[in-house]
Amino acid sequence: MWKDLGEFKLVDICLKVAAGEYFVVLGPSGAGKTLLLQVVAGILPPDKGRVLIDGIDITRAPPEKRNVGYVPQNYALFPHLTVSGNIAFGLKLKKIPEKEIREKVEEIAEKLGIRHLLHRKPRTLSGGEAQRVALARALVIEPKILLLDEPLSAVDPVLRWELRDYLRRIHREFKATVVHVTHDFTEALALADRIAVLNRGKVEQVGAPYEVFYKPKSEFVAWFTRAGNIYRGRARPVEEGLSLVEVGPLTFTVCSEYSGEVAISFRPEYVVISKSKIRSSMRNEIEGVVEDYIDEGPLVLLKVKVENLEVKAYVTKSSFLDLGLKRGERVYLYIKASQIHVIK
Amino acid sequence: MSRGLIFFSAIGSILVLFLAIPLVICLAAGGPHVPEIINDAEALNAMYLSFHAGTVSSVLIAFLGTPLAYLLSRRRTTLTKIVESFLEIPLALPHSVAGIMVLLAYNSRAPLGSLLANVGVVIEDNYWGIVFVMAFVSSPIFITAMRAGFDSVDVELENVARTLGASSLRTFFEISLPLAFRHLVAGFILSLARAVSEVGAVMIVAYYPKVAATLVVERFLGYGLRASLSLSAALVLVSLAVFAVLRFLLKSGE
Numbered sequence: 001m002w003k004d005l006g007e008f009k010l011v012d013i014c015l016k017v018a019a020g021e022y023f024v025v026l027g028p029s030g031a032g033k034t035l036l037l038q039v040v041a042g043i044l045p046p047d048k049g050r051v052l053i054d055g056i057d058i059t060r061a062p063p064e065k066r067n068v069g070y071v072p073q074n075y076a077l078f079p080h081l082t083v084s085g086n087i088a089f090g091l092k093l094k095k096i097p098e099k100e101i102r103e104k105v106e107e108i109a110e111k112l113g114i115r116h117l118l119h120r121k122p123r124t125l126s127g128g129e130a131q132r133v134a135l136a137r138a139l140v141i142e143p144k145i146l147l148l149d150e151p152l153s154a155v156d157p158v159l160r161w162e163l164r165d166y167l168r169r170i171h172r173e174f175k176a177t178v179v180h181v182t183h184d185f186t187e188a189l190a191l192a193d194r195i196a197v198l199n200r201g202k203v204e205q206v207g208a209p210y211e212v213f214y215k216p217k218s219e220f221v222a223w224f225t226r227a228g229n230i231y232r233g234r235a236r237p238v239e240e241g242l243s244l245v246e247v248g249p250l251t252f253t254v255c256s257e258y259s260g261e262v263a264i265s266f267r268p269e270y271v272v273i274s275k276s277k278i279r280s281s282m283r284n285e286i287e288g289v290v291e292d293y294i295d296e297g298p299l300v301l302l303k304v305k306v307e308n309l310e311v312k313a314y315v316t317k318s319s320f321l322d323l324g325l326k327r328g329e330r331v332y333l334y335i336k337a338s339q340i341h342v343i344k
Numbered sequence: 345m346s347r348g349l350i351f352f353s354a355i356g357s358i359l360v361l362f363l364a365i366p367l368v369i370c371l372a373a374g375g376p377h378v379p380e381i382i383n384d385a386e387a388l389n390a391m392y393l394s395f396h397a398g399t400v401s402s403v404l405i406a407f408l409g410t411p412l413a414y415l416l417s418r419r420r421t422t423l424t425k426i427v428e429s430f431l432e433i434p435l436a437l438p439h440s441v442a443g444i445m446v447l448l449a450y451n452s453r454a455p456l457g458s459l460l461a462n463v464g465v466v467i468e469d470n471y472w473g474i475v476f477v478m479a480f481v482s483s484p485i486f487i488t489a490m491r492a493g494f495d496s497v498d499v500e501l502e503n504v505a506r507t508l509g510a511s512s513l514r515t516f517f518e519i520s521l522p523l524a525f526r527h528l529v530a531g532f533i534l535s536l537a538r539a540v541s542e543v544g545a546v547m548i549v550a551y552y553p554k555v556a557a558t559l560v561v562e563r564f565l566g567y568g569l570r571a572s573l574s575l576s577a578a579l580v581l582v583s584l585a586v587f588a589v590l591r592f593l594l595k596s597g598e
Contacts (some may be wrong), residue, residue, distance in 0.1 A: 043503045063506035070507040076500035080522050089518075090508035141508060 001039060001049030008035045009201040013049070017145070017179060017194075022171050024188040025181040026212075027198035028224065033181035034073070036198070037147045040179065041070045053144050064093075069138030069146040069176075073153060075130045077122035083133050084109075084118040090141040108140045111173065127155040128163055139174055148180040152187055164190055185225045189213065197221045214267065215341050222265040222343065228312040230265045235342070242337065249307040253283040254340045263343040268301060271313035272334040275323060282334040286311060290329045293320070304333060367580065374577025381578045390556040390575075391582060397471065397555065398539035401478035402532050405486045410528065413490035414516065418499070435484050443548030446473075446480050473550030478539035486535040493527020494520060526594055533590045540583065 003010040010032045017023040027033050038044045040051055042063035050059045058066050078086050084105055091101045109115040114132045122130060131151060138146055151167065152160045168191060171178055182188055188195050189209050196206045197220075205217040216222035222230045233247035235258035243258045244251050252264060272282065288306035300320040302313045311333055315323070325331070381387050416424050434442055448454065451468055452461040460466070467473035497520050505515040521528075543557035551558060556579055564572040 038503070041503070041507050043506065062511070063503070064509045064511055066507070068507050070504055072500040072504065074498070074500060076498060076504045078501060078505070078519060089505065089510075093509040093514070137504075137508070143507075 001046040001051065003032075003035060003039055003044065003046050005035065005044075008032050010035055010039065010046070011201040013201075013203055015196055015203065015206065017177060019177050020175050022168075022178045022180065022191055022193045024192035024195045025179065025198055026183070026185060026188045026195050026224070027181075028183055030200075031183075031198040032201040033183075033198055034149055035201075037070070037149055037179065037181060040145070041068050041147055042066050043070075067141070067144050069141065069143030071131075071134045071138050071146070071148050071151060073150045075134035075154070077125075077130055077133055077137075079122050081122075082118065083114065083120050083122065083125070086122065086133055087118075087137045087140055089137065094141070104140055108136045112136045112139075112170070128159050131155065131163060132166075135170060139170070139176065144177065146176045146178045148178060150182055151180065152182070152184070160187075167191060185213075197224065199224070216265060216343060219263050219265075219343055222263070222341075227265040227341075228268040229271075230263060231309070232261065232263050235259055235262045243342075245340075245342070248309055250286060250309060252335075252340055253337045254342050255338050256342070258342055258344070264340050265343060266335055266340045268312040268314040269299075270335060270339040271311065273302065273304075273313050273315055273323070274332045274334070275325075275329070277332055278334070280334055281336075283337040284333075284335040284340070286333040286335075288331060288333060290325055290327055290331055292327060293325065302331075304331060370573075370580055371577055374573040374580075377574035378578050378581065380574045384574070386554075387556070387559060387575045387578070390554050390559040391579065393471075393474070393553055394540045394556040395536075395582075395586070397474040398478055398536045401475045401482065401539050402486070402535040404475070405479055405483050405535055406528065406532055409483060409487045409531075410490055410521070413487050414494050414520065416487070417491050417494035431484050431487055433484075434481055439481065439542065439544030440548055442481055443477060443545030446477050446545065447549045450476060467549055469550050469552045471550075471553060474546055474553070474555060477545040477549050478542055481542050481545060482535040482538035485538050486531040489527055489531030489534055490524065493524030493531070496527070497523045529590065529594045533587060533594070536590075537583070537587065 001010060001013050008030065013036065015023075025033050025036060035044070039046050042051075042058070042061060042065075046059065050057055052058065053066065053068075063070075077083075078089065081089065087105045087108065088101050091104060096104075105118070106115065109118055112132050112135060114129065114136060117125065117129055117133065122133070125133065131154075148167075152163055155163060164187060167178075167180075170176070171191075180191060192209050194207060195209055195212045197204045197212060199220050205212055205221050207215075212221060213225050213227075216225060216227060219230055231247040233245040233252070235243050235245045235254070237243045237257035237259060238253075241255060241257065243254050243256065245254055245258070245262060245264050247264070254264060272280075277285070286304075286306055288304040288311060290302055291305040291310070292303045294301045294303075295317075298317060299314045300317055302315060302320075302325065304311045304313060313333060315325075416428055437445070446467070450457040450460060452458055452466050457467065460472075465472045467476050501519050501523070502515050505519045506512070510518060541557060543555075543561055546555055547558055547561070554562070556575065560572050560575055560579070563575065
């Protein structure tokens with residue numbers, strides 16, 4: 001599909017989500033993530049292209065005929081209705097008998113752990129509670145797809161982990177097909193069966209989380225998934241299955257044969273650090289100076305200066321303390337050739 | 345108290361006093377004469393007519409203006425922007441000119457007016473003339489208030505209602521309108537206030553039957569300040585009471 005709203009746009013989007021899949025659309029703000037959801041929900045028509053659900057073309061169907069559950073970023077609970085009224089809203093429109101509606105509302109409230117909130121008004125709910133109510137309201141109509149717009153961004157970080165696990169459980173329990181958009185790559189990694197990375201309205205890469213994170217197809221994907229170390233250089237094949245990539249003063253050995261301008265990326269967690277030279281099968285050895293380190297809790301991010309380049313490496317807190325690293329100290333970094341990913 | 349607060353309070357209180365003093369003096373001077381109104385059939389009829397026509401015109405505006413305000417709030421196109429600025433024109437016109445315009449367009453010899461006359465709606469010196477004029481001058485006020493009401497309703501609420509199976513019309517009646525209802529009441533109050541206070545345009549289109557505002561002018565010009573005092577004070581009291589009641593209804597709906 002194509003859609004151009006000026007500030008936001010979608011360019012030649014072609015995505016297929018399998019039934020029961022948890023599909024995450026990952027991208028920075030302004031990438032067109034919400035726009036994508038709104039076109040799927042039927043809130044906005046595409047300029048060109050089609051939307052199909054179960055093989056049926058619904059491009060021209062209004063939102064009320066699509067059977068799609070939509071949970072916007074602010075949850076959009078109806079403020080003039082109680083929690084119960086919010087959840088029952090979709091059922092009432094289906095002309096289901098009053099008694100059955102009450103049963104269904106109570107059943108889903110039980111499953112989502114919000115039964116005690118049914119009589120409350122939305123403005124009295126916490127962020128986490130509001131999210132559950134919004135999910136209940138969307139799930140109770142048994143939608144073909146559940147569209148979640150940044151569902152975890154409106155809650156505080158501690159609660160975010162809890163709600164993330166909650167979303168996983170809901171997905172399994174309801175066997176729902178979920179399209180979840182987010183700008184947070186850890187959220188995508190934790191939840192997704194597959195990820196699509198969206199940038200400026202274009203899909204940069206679609207694949208399983210490990211593919212996107214360890215084999216980024218573009219420099220943008222590498223950068224956005226915080227690959228940490230991304231460099232441009234010149235590649236030339238040296239022997240069967242190996243190439244050298246010259247990046248300024250450094251030469252990296254990488255797997256497979258490449259030639260010409262390339263970009264390489266490797267994640268800081270794949271860099272092994274030592275205070276002295278070690279004998280190892282790892283093909284890449286870099287000597288540098290610790291310029292700075294950032295304590296991130298369980299891990300410490302080291303920034304190592306190698307002439308004018310900076311290489312980032314993660315060490316666990318305990319090995320950081322064991323090594324007794326200080327700023328200005330000389331260290332050796334080791335990276336396996338197979339863990340350097342080449343972006344053509 | 346901070347110096348800033350003192351500064352703003354001092355400046356602000358000048359305007360508050362400027363507005364409050366005439367109200368207090370009018371009530372003080374006219375208040376004792378208000379009971380005279382009870383035996384003043386002409387004044388009572390005029391007041392009744394003012395509020396009757398004002399209510400009818402405000403109800404009409406609410407019916408016709410609410411869908412328009414919704415459209416203006418939700419569709420931001422060049423056309424709606426043109427319509428919006430066009431709707432503000434009555435606010436900028438001298439009231440007598442507004443009266444001339446209404447008279448020219450809808451008098452019973454004009455093309456549209458003759459059609460209206462066929463169904464019994466004649467505006468010259470007629471009840472409907474008052475309603476027409478009131479609607480003409482207070483529409484922009486209602487539409488502005490109502491539009492602000494719809495602007496305050498999050499579009500995502502409507503989007504969600506749609507995905508839950510509500511048609512656009514159903515969404516309007518179940519989500520947008522209930523959530524903007526307080527603005528509808530506020531718009532109605534403002535529109536009624538504007539309608540009852542109109543005099544210039546009413547005098548041009550329908551001097552008779554006399555509305556209260558016309559009667560105040562007539563008595564003042566004919567007999568002086570003292571003669572217009574009891575009706576003026578009574579109008580102040582009735583207006584204050586009506587708007588206090590409506591405000592209260594508005595508050596309790598929160």
